[in-house]
Amino acid sequence: MDTALDVHRALTDDELRRLDAYWRAANYLTVGQIYLLGNPLLREPLTRDDIKPRLLGHWGTSPGLNLIYAHLNRVIVARDLNAMLVTGPGHGGPAIVANTWLEGTWSERYHDVARDEAGMARLFRQFSFPGGIPSHVAADVPGSIHEGGELGYALSHAYGAAFDHPDLVVACVVGDGEAETGPLAGSWLSTVFLNPARDGAVLPILHLNGYKIANPTVLSRIPEEDLLGILRGSGYQPYVVSGDDPATVHRTLAATMDRALDEIAEIQRRARSGGVVERPRWPMIVLRTPKGWTGPREVDGTQVEGTYRAHQVPLSGVRDNPAHLAELEHWLRSYRPEELFDATGAPVDELRTLPPHGDRRMSANPVTNGGVVLRDLTLPDFRDYGVDVREPGQPMAGATGVLGPWIRDVIAANPQSFRLFGPDEVASNRLGAAFEVTDRAWMGATVPGDDHLSPDGRVMEVLSEHLCQGWLEGYLLTGRHGVFTSYEAFIHIVDSMLNQHAKWLKVTRAIPWRQPLAALNYLLSSHVWRQDHNGFSHQDPGFIDHVVNKKAEVVRVYLPPDANTLLSTMDHCLRSRHYINVVVAGKQPAPNWLTMTEAIQHTRRGLGIWEWASSDGGSEPDVVLACCGDVPTLETLAATELLREHLPELKVRLVNVVDLMRLQPDTEHPHGLPDKEFDTIFTADRPVIFAYHGYPWLIHRLTYRRSNHDNLHVRGYKEEGTTTTPFDMVMLNDLDRFHLVIDVIDRVPGLGARAAHLRQQMVDARQAARDYTREHGEDDPRVAEWRWVRETDPTNP
Structure with missing residues (x-):
């Protein structure tokens, strides 16, 4: 007293x-x-x-x-x-x-x-x-x-x-x-x-x-x-x-x-x-x-x-x-x-x-x-920030680095209603363009050499995922908007906090006087496939599995394959209401596959056939190669090119998935595909080799009711990792292009005997790639510098 x-x-x-x-x-x-x-x-x-x-x-x-x-x-x-x-x-x-x-x-x-x-x-x-x-x-x-x-x-x-x-x-x-x-x-x-x-x-x-x-x-x-x-x-x-x-x-x-x-x-x-x-x-x-x-x-x-x-x-x-x-x-x-x-x-x-x-x-x-006082964000036209893709795979650019200038201008256009949250990782995740218009919020002491610290900063960085999550939740619940960017492996720290927010969103949907809130948006970069430099402790894509456990009406998961698709996805997420949106995107230089027009269309569909990468000619394929995530997409396209080169008669359909929830039936999730549409894309009876960003069993869980589930074979992260090279990392988990070709040979009926020589070449190629990393400490340039080459129609050179 x-x-x-x-x-x-x-x-x-x-x-x-x-x-x-x-x-x-x-x-x-x-x-x-x-x-x-x-x-x-x-x-x-x-x-x-x-x-x-x-x-x-x-x-x-x-x-x-x-x-x-x-x-x-x-x-x-x-x-x-x-x-x-x-x-x-x-x-x-x-x-x-x-x-x-x-x-x-x-x-x-x-x-x-x-x-x-x-x-x-x-x-x-x-x-x-x-x-x-x-x-x-x-x-x-x-x-x-x-x-x-x-x-x-x-x-x-x-x-x-x-x-x-x-x-x-x-x-x-x-x-x-x-x-x-x-x-x-x-x-x-x-x-x-x-x-x-x-x-x-x-x-x-x-x-x-x-x-x-x-x-x-x-x-x-x-x-x-x-x-x-x-x-x-x-x-x-x-x-x-x-x-x-x-x-x-x-x-x-x-x-x-x-x-x-x-x-x-x-x-x-x-x-x-x-x-x-x-x-x-x-x-x-x-x-x-x-x-x-x-x-x-x-x-x-x-x-x-x-x-x-x-x-x-x-x-x-x-x-x-x-x-x-x-x-x-x-x-x-x-x-x-x-x-x-x-x-x-x-x-x-x-x-x-x-x-x-x-x-x-x-x-x-x-x-x-908060929904009562919530106002829409002023969003710059994301199309103005995209990568000029003249042909699939070109140019090379990190997706989050391309997104950064758009986030910068979102901050500038919404000075009282949008903040960027992250545990000391905004610059690491290549969103440093934000610092062109704002600083890190900071009321503590400063010394010479400090970088972008200011009481007026709108970037909220503290090395506590709990604190970032709690701040953002309080900000959203009282009528504002934000994005939480984090390393993929360590977003697990807030698993339980996400549980509580998801339950809040689910319950309030049924309370008439509660108005919808701005979505809770996660942007996860520094992901499992490019944490080869930090090693096993930094390799965990399981947050997606945790999120998918929540009620379907409140969770969304997106894995854009390139920069333009990421821009379109984030624009959608910042406009959405009363959801938890999880977006996983890479920060390292990577191929860009889709023009902005194609990316917008692809994002709206959620998944689709990439005709330019397929060889089924609009007919029924012999095999479907599906992919979800930027690195799985890269490896699947490389595998497709190998199949086109060595097995030109094989009809391959390539399907890319951006919106993970499209894999579920429409009876299970609002974004789910009806069974007939799913069978049209993935076929009802042909082998499907699915290269997935995260734990492979999640894809089985999402698709187990589909008629062709018995023919679905999924490659993904299986808890194999270390400090190594990027390609060695995918090989450790059998997600590499060579292994995907092997999977096709092993699962397409009648192909095994005819393609025995190719299968052996793929086994040898994996070993050669492994040997190269052990000798040189980096990936074989033939792998690291691979680029997609568009097939030319011989009748129309």
Whole structure:
């Protein structure tokens, strides 16, 4: 407790009484949601039939959340603040639902849950009940952008929401259990990236109630001097509020919140006055209150309040234990509901007038329903940035390097609504053109030799994939756009965060008042086939497999084969809504196959026959060579040329896949091909040799229902890799051109005996290529410098 504060000036006695009444009302509604199936206003003594058969929910953190919510409402009204709340302890779902009902937003969103006795009964019944709402601060809850069931992301989401929202204050409750996670620990460093001149502010509130499910929390048990040192070292000025006397805590928290907001206002005033913008020390609050405060102090002679036993349901045997039932009724009546709700069951007038109104309510703030404030990006015409492909395979250019100038101009055209996120890899992934118009966001110290660091930078780089993901999610959820670029192997670090965002997108599709968000766009480069220099640790294409596990209506995966197709794909992704788009593209110089017109058409189709590379002459082929990904496409085309040279009578159809989801049936994915169309392209009975960028079994999984699946043979990454040459890398995984020719010989009926000599040549060619790398340390130029040669019609030279 900060004794320098004049705690008695912050609240009048009447304000204290009204705040405490609002807090009691929120606590009553919270307990009611956990326990009650009927009799919401206790008009009759509680009976067994009034209790839910399954008691679910978390009481322990809820009274602290209700306290914070009430006090935030006070300062919003007093200061006319534009504010929102991110709730780290997502298990406090009933608390936040209680507040949204008290301030009216819940009833506006769900008309059958009115602010009366019948509505209160429905409010109680729906919580953690079949056909109702989840126990977390889920997407169903107005004002929520963060479910919090999985811990660690509250603070990064809060900062993402504050970027480019200069008048927004984002209060963020960090639970002391959550504070033990790695992502949350990294999130404290976000002060280095928040610019008070152009961004909003984040007010972290570290809620220390002492316990997790069954153990004490680390930050509640270390010496306070150490705790405050950690927070000060991260750029904060922490203010401590602690105690278990409600009146004292109310007064102290009110005074502390006023001080914090005064300091935020002064920080922003100085930064926006035209002087030098420097990194400030931002205020934050450390709130220590008992776990399960105001609940049962003891149950069956054992302490509950202030211990881990208050974490979930303090009285668990209520339906079958009369003593517990009586204790529950005593607990509920201790909040004096007759003072809080009128004869109809509505909150009494002074409670209805205490919260802010309209959009100033945290549960109704438009930015918390980001699709409401979302505006389309101004996108330059991507066709102006393409590669001039005069013939397939020429010129050589890295796809992401070609994309970079377009991304640069997207940034320039959208200075308040688009940012590029990446873990120290924007330049490495060849998107350095962005630095022609912006810098890396940076509020820390700079020294001579630093490269493109500025408080005004729009490139967000920090060596934490968790932090990049959390920032971007917060940015998207509050109505903006962005791209996350990463090495392919290490995007796995955010697998679980992607899970949560995908679930959010899936659920919100069915919530009528939730508006679609800008897509979450991943651009994965430095991919598995060109991580030969870094080695096995950097070789993993499995993020695609993880993404494909999510609901079909929210995930898309694209593997453009060249630069022009990448441009067309990214333009599509930045225009899309409510998806997770994963785009995998190479950064190294590579052949470019399609003109811009062809690339646009190919991207729209999702997959298609490359007639210029096929030799089936529009008739039924002997074999289909399919490819997906830039390196597999290169190797497949090289294999096609070998077959054309050595087996000219063989009719080969080459199919390239950009949109991976086209492989699924249309009954499984919105982008899926109908069976008849699939069979038309891939045939119903001919061998299909498929060269795929990632793990080969994914292609089998996507196509197992197709009629020709038994004839499908897939080559891809099979966990073979090391520090070696690019071609040796594909040979290690049997994805090379020579092995693809062998696969054709082995699988086309009747070809084996006739092509035995060619098969042996291919085996020898693989060994020769391997020997060359071992002797010279690089790939044989005949392989490395291979270029596609268009076949000439002898009748039309």
